[in-house]
Amino acid sequence: MADEVVWIDGALVPASEARVSVFDHGITVGDGVFETLKATDGVPFAAQRHLDRLRRSAAALGLEVPVEDGVLRAAMASVLDACPRPLARVRITVTGGIGPLGSDRGAGGATTIVAAADLAPPSPTTAVCTVPWPRNERGALAGVKSTSYAENVIALAHAKERGGSEALLATTTGLLCEGTGSNVFVVLDGRLLTPSLASGCLAGVTRDLVIEVTGAAETDLPMEDLLRADEVFLTSTGRDVQAVDQVDDRRLDAPGPVTRQAADAFAALAAADVDP
Ligand SMILES: Cc1ncc(COP(=O)(O)O)c(C=O)c1O
Numbered sequence: 001m002a003d004e005v006v007w008i009d010g011a012l013v014p015a016s017e018a019r020v021s022v023f024d025h026g027i028t029v030g031d032g033v034f035e036t037l038k039a040t041d042g043v044p045f046a047a048q049r050h051l052d053r054l055r056r057s058a059a060a061l062g063l064e065v066p067v068e069d070g071v072l073r074a075a076m077a078s079v080l081d082a083c084p085r086p087l088a089r090v091r092i093t094v095t096g097g098i099g100p101l102g103s104d105r106g107a108g109g110a111t112t113i114v115a116a117a118d119l120a121p122p123s124p125t126t127a128v129c130t131v132p133w134p135r136n137e138r139g140a141l142a143g144v145k146s147t148s149y150a151e152n153v154i155a156l157a158h159a160k161e162r163g164g165s166e167a168l169l170a171t172t173t174g175l176l177c178e179g180t181g182s183n184v185f186v187v188l189d190g191r192l193l194t195p196s197l198a199s200g201c202l203a204g205v206t207r208d209l210v211i212e213v214t215g216a217a218e219t220d221l222p223m224e225d226l227l228r229a230d231e232v233f234l235t236s237t238g239r240d241v242q243a244v245d246q247v248d249d250r251r252l253d254a255p256g257p258v259t260r261q262a263a264d265a266f267a268a269l270a271a272a273d274v275d276p
Pocket residue numbers: 036145178179180181182183201202203204205206207235236237238
């Protein structure tokens with residue numbers, strides 16, 4: 001395989017030599033934001049939507065992304081070209097940069113990193129587990145793709161210990177919110193529904209596109225709806241539309257007809273010539 005490179009603050013460096021400071025605020029306090037894109041044969045999917053969300057996440061943290069979209073697009077192209085893969089995960093990370101060993105941010109400006117890695121194609125079905133910890137829908141990081149993802153790390157480990165590939169979180173008031181790295185849709189009484197952004201879930205790029213192509217409704221969904229849903233599916237950059245065949249101990253016939261339709265509609269969109 002060709003040598004992997006990483007783009008850091010404008011420089012392309014071999015992946016094995018890529019370094020950031022131990023004083024970087026992303027490392028010391030998780031002060032940063034990120035995006036994960038999927039690239040097929042070197043072409044990132046829905047790039048503008050991801051770049052727009054990166055800026056929205058950064059703005060929520062009072063961080064400025066120090067480079068134009070065109071520079072980030074060129075950086076993605078460089079790391080993808082250096083090491084061609086049929087399917088890649090591209091990660092853009094912007095941190096608060098070098099700072100003090102506390103919550104105050106330094107004045108030196110952000111650190112920006114673009115890196116790529118292999119991405120495995122998603123399996124068509126999966127199992128999910130609910131977890132005992134809520135997502136704080138009123139917290140400063142609600143709906144923000146921040147690098148402070150340790151809560152997600154804990155929730156995902158909990159799910160994996162129980163045979164799930166994803167954890168589903170509730171809000172503090174017991175409404176369905178999202179997974180650690182995915183959004184969730186349910187079919188109830190023949191209607192396709194997904195938690196609204198008021199749940200604190202991330203405005204997933206895949207979620208938005210699936211809503212557009214299916215007409216799914218955004219609403220409040222009590223966690224108990226997971227027990228009576230006819231179908232459940234996850235959406236994310238890495239999973240596309242992925243049918244859920246088990247929620248905790250409850251088995252579901254998956255993929256059901258609505259999930260199949262959503263998956264087909266999303267696949268058609270992804271295969272189209274125009275980047276959504
Ligand atoms: C918390 C969270 N929710 C949902 C998603 C799905 O978003 P997208 O479809 O943009 O990948 C992600 C992405 O990884 C995420 O981190």
